[in-house]
Every structure is written in structure tokens, then in C-alpha cells.
Amino acid sequence: MDTQTRHSSLKGESILAELSIDWKGRPCKPNKHGGMRAALFVLGIQAFEIMAIAAVGNNLITYVFNEMHFPLSKSANIVTNFIGTIFLLSLLGGFLSDSYLGSFWTMLIFGFVELSGFILLAVQAHLPQLRPTECNMITDDNCIEAKGFKATIFFIALYLVALGSGCLKPNMIAHGADQFSKDDEKQAKKLPTYFNTAYFSFCVGELIALTVLVWFQTRAGMDVGFAISAAAMGMGLVSLVSGLAFYRNKPPQGSILTPIAQVIVAAITKRKQVCPSNSEMMFRNQNLEGSLNVSNGFRHPDKFRFLDKACVKVQNSSNSSNENESKESPWRLCSVKQVEQVKVILSVIPIFACTIIFNTILAQLQTFSVQQGSTMNTHLTKTFKIPPASLQAIPYLILIIIVPLYELFCVPLARKLTGQEKGISPLQRIGIGLFTVTFSMVSAALVERERRNNAVHSNKIISIFWITPQFLIFGVSEMFTAVGLIEFFYMQSLAGMQSFLTGMTYCSYSFGFFLSSLLVSLVNKITSSGSAALSTGGWLSDNDLNKDRLDLFYWLLAALSLLNFFNYLFWSKWYTNKSCPSPSPNDQINTVPV
Template sequence: MNIQTGQGSRKDSMHAQQVSVDWRGKPCMPNKHGGMRAVIFVLGFQALEITAIAAVGNNLITYVFNEMHFSLSKSANLVTNFVGTIFLLSLLGGFLSDSYLGSFWTMLIFGFVELSGYLLLSVQAHLPQLRPPPCNMMSPEEHCMEAEGFKATVFFVALYLVALGSGCLKPNMISHGADQFRNDDPAQCKKLSTYFNIAYFSFCVGELIALTVLIWVQTRSGMDVGFGVSAGAMAMGLAVMVSGAFFYRNKHPQGSIFTPIARVFVAAFSKRKQICPSSSDILHRSHINESNNPPFANKFRFLDKACVRVEDGSNMKESPWRLCTVSEVEQVKIIISVIPIFGCTIIFNTILAQLQTFSVQQGNAMDTKLTESFHVPPASLQAIPYIMLTVLVPIYETCFVPLTRKFTRTDSGITPLQRIGVGLFTVTFSMVAAAMIERKRRETYMESNKLLSLFWIAPQFLIFGLSEMFTAVGLIEFFYKQSRAGMQAFLTAMTYCSYSFGFYLSSLLVSLVNKITSGSSKDGWLSDNDLNNDRLDLFYWLLAALSLINFFIYLLCSNWYSSSLSPSTNAGEDDHISSSKHVQAEDIM
């Protein structure tokens, strides 16, 4: 079989590009670079960055509603749009990292962008002339003046500098940490699943600090001080990240990651009249050891035409826009195949949006008194699941994974697809609990003018935290392991787009629910600024129903994905179509 690429120099160039290098650009040494020692610095940076952004995002609705004087529904949508933008911008960060900058420089540049946003927010919150006047300065007959003009501009510029920086950082922190493990070392490959659990633990620690210490600082000392503390945490994180530069394994950017994808579609379309080969053995390959049994060999067969060599007797080399390799086609097939899995996690993140918006306002309408002199900030209730998870994640990794590994023979205990499914099923009960408690809270207040204790809404946070441990980690691990060399950050960024679409969907649902449930004689479920007059409980029931329907759709999608794998793929490898299935040259010393 002819295995020439017709592009020998290009193959050698790509081979060189895929070798991991140190900070000087020299090939890495296995005993000096990468591994858990390098990962510690990345995890430290991640924990501090999460601390900074979580303190802003989780209590932002309080600041927007009380200080900037936006209406409740507008404030909720503003927060969900902000968080949605963060996760949507992760695609930009993943693209720049894989294509041009590399993970380290992308994190460094956008880390400073995020830091500048925190500093501007702190200044805006500190100076009265940059905020609308307090409501108590106005006559009782007048409404609070909403921030507008220059004041609103400063606020939104600061807010979206934070969104740009944090969004571009998120996929790179995860992928850069995962890149520290060598693909040619089975022991380090086995540690990859452990890394994702540790990374989530680091995330939980950052969230916990933000939702306890930093939220308390914001409540006690003001949002200007709170934003300033976020800036300090971000500055510390950047210092930690830079300190590990001597130990990192860095991957060269590969040029535009969209070009190989575009080439596959162009080549397949240009050869659309060719007969699809009956065997993958005759397809064009870039390397001798490229897999003869691609995982998706039997699906999307029309794309295989991009690998068919056209013999015209001239011995002329075909353009890469007309002749692609099996690995390039398989990566496109994988991207198409994971889209339904991605789509099934959007509702999950729509529920997350409620916990950061309406559930915080739900807490504001309850008794927050813990002692006579201490009141619990409602936003700090979001710390409850993370307190639980700082205990559960280590137990999951040290007990559950080794136990299930004996039965499933899978490094991660259960596959990422199974892990996502458990989370999507569990999260439904978070909204069930939220709806039941909200109805009890509202009826108690309307009947006896009494306030329920703030801790009544703790179950919805606890259940969501448990479901997030399964879904969030499973999704990131699943997407990272599907990507080939040069696309890890971008594929990881796709998982964050699920958060983005979930938060945008939340804004859309709020607007639609208000429009549909409004009538000539009644307001919509969420149209009043007073939760005692709204019907938040019915909105929660709607989300619970959507979540349950979404779970059954996910079962169909995950079953379709698994059935798409070729018969040669081992049962224990359906979650691990990793870079070992593709051409990679890692640490060839």
C-alpha cells in the first residue's frame, strides 16, 4: 500500500511541532519537565483565578440590583449574559492557544486583562460619581434611578474585561495541566483521569473561599473592597503560574486549527462523485503506525472520500485541500459525533444559572440571621455544595474509582459518558427541591408574614453540587480525550460553551415565561421585583420537567455515540479515543 504523504517536509515539520518543549524552546526532559510537580503551579493558578471570578459572578446580582438599580429580571439576565459571555469567549482562548500563542502565553496575556477588569470594577464601586445615587436619597414617590450613560459604560467595560480575561483562561488552565502528562508513558496516561478530579477539587476550593471569605468581605466592607480582593487573588495567581514556567511542558501552536477541518469538507465535497471505499485499509494515511481501525470508520462515510487518492497517471502530488489523512477525517467525525453530547448539557447549565441569580434573591427574601449579630450573606449559600465536594471528591478518587475500576477495567472507574449521565439525572431533583421550598417560603410569608430560615434552600445547592461533580468533570475529560494534537484547548473550550448556552437559554426562558404567562389581568411569573408576588416555584417546576426530558434525550445520544464506535474499539476505550489513536510525536528524546 502506498503510504507516502506527498508532503514529506510537511510531515517532518508537524512531527517537530508536536514535540513538547520547555520555556527555552528546547525538547523537554521526562525527569525534569511536566508531571505532578508542574501541575501544582497550574492548579494553584486555577484555584486563585476561580476565587477571584466566583466572588464577582456569584454575588453580582446583589450589586447590580442594589447599587446599579436595575430591575430584578433585568439584573438576572445581566448576570446570566455576563457568565454566558465568559464561557463563550473560551472558544477564543482555545483557538488562540492552539493556533498561535500556546497555553502559557495565552494564560499570561489574558490573566492581565482579567486583572485590569477587577481593578476598574473596584474603582467604579468605590467612587460615588461612577454610580447612580442611592435610593434613600430620593423622594419615596420616585423610583430608583438606573445606571446609564458614562456610569453604565464604565461598569460594562470593567465587567467585560473580566469576562474576556476569564473566558480565554478557562480552557487553557485545564488543557495546560493535562498537557503535563506524557502520552507515551502508560503510568502518566493513567494519571490523567486523576488529574481531572484534582483539578475539580482545586476549582471547589477556589469557589469555597470565594463564597465564604470574599462574599463576607463584600457584605461587610463593601463591593469596592470585595472587587479589590478579587484583584489581589488574581495577581497572586499570575505570580504562581509564572513561577512554574521552568517546569512546564509546552506544546507548539499548530497554526489555524480550522484549516484541517475545512480541508476535510472541501476535499470530501470535491470528490463527492467518487465511490466510497469499502475498506479503510486503502485510505490515505500520514504515518505508518496510524490506526488501521479508526474509531468512527463506519459512520459519516461520505467524509472518507477526502482520503481517496485519485490516480491520474501523472504522479503529481495532490493538494492537501483535495487529499486528507485518515486522522484528519476522524477528528472531524469525532467533532460531529460529540455535538449531541454537548447539546444535552445545556439544560444542566441553565439550572446552574438559577442558583446564581434567582436562588440568591430567594435567600434575600428569607431569614438570614445565624446569631443576633451575624447574618449569612445569601450568596454564601452557594458554598454549601463546595464544602461537601471538598470531602466527596477525594473520597470519589481514592475509594470509588479504584473499586469500580476492578469491575469496569476503565482507568476512571466509570466512563466519562456514564459520569455525565449520572449528573444529568441527579440535577433534576435540585429544581424539584427548589420548587417545593419556594412554594413553602411564599405560602408561609403570605399566610403568617413569617420568614423561613435561609438554610431551607440548602438542599437545592447540595443536590446540584453532587450532580456537578459528575457532569462537569465527565464532560471536560470526555472532550479532552477526543482531541488530537493541537486541538486540546479548543475542544476543552467547547465544554465551556455549554455553560454559555445554558446561561443564555436562562435569559431567553425568563423573557419567554414572562411573555407567555402575562395577561391583561395578571403579571408574568417573574415580572415583579418582589418574589412574594412572583411565581418562581412554577418556573422551577418547568426547569425540572425540561431537565428530566433532557436526561432521556441524553440516553439516546450517548447510546448513538457508543454504537458509532467501530467494533474494533475495546469496550473500555469508548471514553478514551485519545491522542494515542492519532498520530502524535511526544517526547521523542
């Protein structure tokens, strides 16, 4: 081995040792820890966990409506609120991981929390005395009391699952990506492949959940289905623990919210200072930088200039620079890296917000579209029926084929056309998905109008396969949007914030599902006000889709989706046009005399 090669090798080992440790707290070895081998164990728990949660979430409306006897619109809101809570709790999981527990222990602890929720759901679904009987809650006082007690047990189990799954999700993605060092050029190039592989793992889990597990739920009962979900979750935990000796673990960095708060407080405190005229005048405080475990190659956005004041060194004329620097509080003087990270978080919020409508459409496919399929002809043969929830498996079946083809053929072709290592950028990938998803709702609206006209006017039930296109189109759009968003957020983060920023991507799902609940309520309220044409009083106010106007609701979502796409074009251009390279490591602090 020549001197230069040996030096590069030692440098690589030094970087890995500084940024990652093994499960015993010792510095990682590049030839033993990390890489795709370690990531495979994380992909295992991801596949099993999504298998378990998808089997529950995608068919939950059937259980809530048929077994818990809630009205259809309330059942849809229960499902969307449950799934929305899962994704909202991903911020908690990311915060605990980056600040205190580390990703491995966060996954292990909350994996068992999720497992306990599945077990409690299975117990309730198995015991008739824990499920309410169908009755009139308006006229029967005993019904209200019984449903209240039994519903409490149901919601406790449901939100144990939500808490566990929510805290797991960002850590599975971040921990898997952490196995590839961003400081190692060879490993960094594998990150896009990992994200595509992670999505492939997700598709496999979804496919099994929506076919095998949903079939068991339909044929053997929801109690058996929930028990199988519990077993899948247990297998996922086994996969996680099996990779313990191979993981590169990022040690927790302490509260990740404190540096953000310090920047805001410092900027407000120095609000009367003159802001530097351009970003090149922003420099590093080497002492503060040394205390932060940060990655190189970060971009310093040339926006939110007010925050730059947090980096300005205020020098009293009576004191020397070194003496004043030693007395400077971290709540008055922040490093450039801290300011950069706060700026990036603020900068990506519009990108994040543009994916909320996308996930509102996902909420419809998991609620109203499932109920839509239950009113159609589900016979594949004379004896075999397709569970309506299993229709959501169609896009994942196609994506299991498309994702490898995309990685093997489309990415190399895109590299030649664009000259980018990733083929297309994460922002371009998100944009393709946001444009494509509009056609999912167009298809859904056209099919629902056809289904309703046949059912109402001809007393004819059309085949369930009519709603296949809306699921298929959404699946393709999700391959672009979901993967692009996770990759985009992960690549913006610095050390100690990967899980938290990855958790922010899942908040888009949360807001999308909560917006779905809000839209359903608003649409019912608005369309029922003074509407003589609609005897039902609202588009979605009945429990009968033949009386409801679900097709008009789908058209509304299609229009919102198209407007959202143009909104995204504006913000993505704003983001890409407002960045400049980070200052060099040798830069010093800009000082402003008082």
C-alpha cells in the same frame, strides 16, 4: 540498565521531545519537565482565578440590583449574559492557544486582562460619582443619561473580566493535562486523577470565594470585595509564572480551523465519488500524516460517511500514482486523521448539547436562588447574618470531602466492578450528573412554594437553610457532569487541539446561561398573555418574589431536565455504538480510478 529498558527509555524521551518543549523552546526532559509537580502550579492559578471570578459572579446580582439599580429580571439577565460570555470566549482562548500563542502565553496575557477588569470594577464601586443614583428611567431624562455613562464604565470593566477569564479557562485545564503524556502509559493513568484534583482545586477556590470574599463584600463593601478579587488574580499569575521552568509546553500548530475546512471542501469537491463500502477501506496518506502532530490510539467513528470522500485518492489513468499524489492539493486530498477529528467533533456535539439544560439550572442557582435567599431569614445568630450568595459554598464544602473520598474509595471499587481503569467512563459520569440535577430543581420548587406561602399567607419568614438541598444536590451532580465532560472532550482530541476542544466544553456553560436569559423572557411573555389568574402578568415579571411564581419556573426546569436526561441516554448510546478502531499506521490510501 538492560537493552530493552534502555530502548524504552529512549523511545519515551523521543516522544516527549517531539511533542513538547520547555519555555526556551528546547526538547523537554522527562525527569525535569511535566508530571504532577508542574501541574500543581497550574492548579494554583486555577484555584486563585476561580476564587476571584466566583466572588464577583456569584454575588454580582446583588451589586447590579442594589448599586447599579437595574430591575430584578434585567439584573438576572445581566449576570447570566456576563457568565455566558465568559464561557463563550473560551473558544477564542482555545483557538489562540492551539494556533498561535501556546497555552502558557495565552494564560499570562489574558490573566493580566482579567486583572485590569477587576481593578476597574473596584474603582467604580469605590467612587460614588461612577455609580448611578436610584431614579425613574421612564420619567427622568437625566437619569437615562447618567445611568448610560456610568453603566458603560461598569460594562467595560465587567467584560474585560469576561474576556480574560474566558480565554484562561480552557488553557488552565488543557495545560495542566498536557503535563501528563498520553504516550506514556504510566502518566496517562494519572490523567483521571488530575481531572479530579483540578475539580478539587476548583471547589477550594469556590468555597473561599463564597465564604471569605463574599463576607468581605457584604461587610466592607463591594469595592473591597472587587479589590480582593484583583489581589487573588495577581496571586494566581504569580503561581503560573513560578512553574515556568517545569512546564511541558505544546507548541502552537498553526490555524486549527484550516484542516477542518480542508476536509469539508475536499468532501464536497468529491461528492460524486463513490464512498468506500466500510471504514476498513479508509487508509492513511503517509505524507499528510507526517505533517500532522497527532496522537496514537485515536478512534475512527463509523459515521458521517460522506466525509470519507475527502480521503479518497482520485487517480487519473494517464498519470502514475506517485506523480498524481505530488500534485494533489490539501484541499482535495486529506489525511485520515483530519477526517477522524472532524467526525469526532461532529459526533460529540450531541453530548455537548445535552449539558446545556444542566448549565441553565446552574444559572438559576447564581441568580434567582441568591435573590430567593435574600428574602429569607439569614440570621445564624442574633448578630451574624449569612450572605445569601454564601449558600453556594455549601456544596463545595461537602465536595472538598467527597472528591478525595471518590478518588480513594469509589474509583477503586468501580474498577473492580466494571473492569475499567477509570472506574466509570466519562459518558457514564455525565449521565449520572444529568439525572441527579433534576432533583435540585424539584427541591428548589418545593422550598420556594413553602417560602412563598409562609410569606404571603402567614407573614412568616423561613430560615435560609431551607434552600440548602438545591445547592447540595447540584454540587454533587456537577462533580459528575463537569469533570466527566472535560475529561471526555480532552481524551477525544489530537495534538494541537486540546485547548480548543476543552473550550468547547465551556461553551455548554455559555449556551446554558444564554438559554436562561431567553427562558426568563419567554416565560414572562407566555405567562402574561391572556392570564387572568396572574395579576402580575407573568411568572417572573415583578421585582418581588412574593408576587412572582418562581416555584412554577423551577418546576418547568425540572421537567426540561428530566426530558434532557432521556435525550442524553439516546445520544450517548448512539456515540458508543458507532465507533470502530483506527486503521493501523501501515495502511495506505484507497485509490479510485477516474
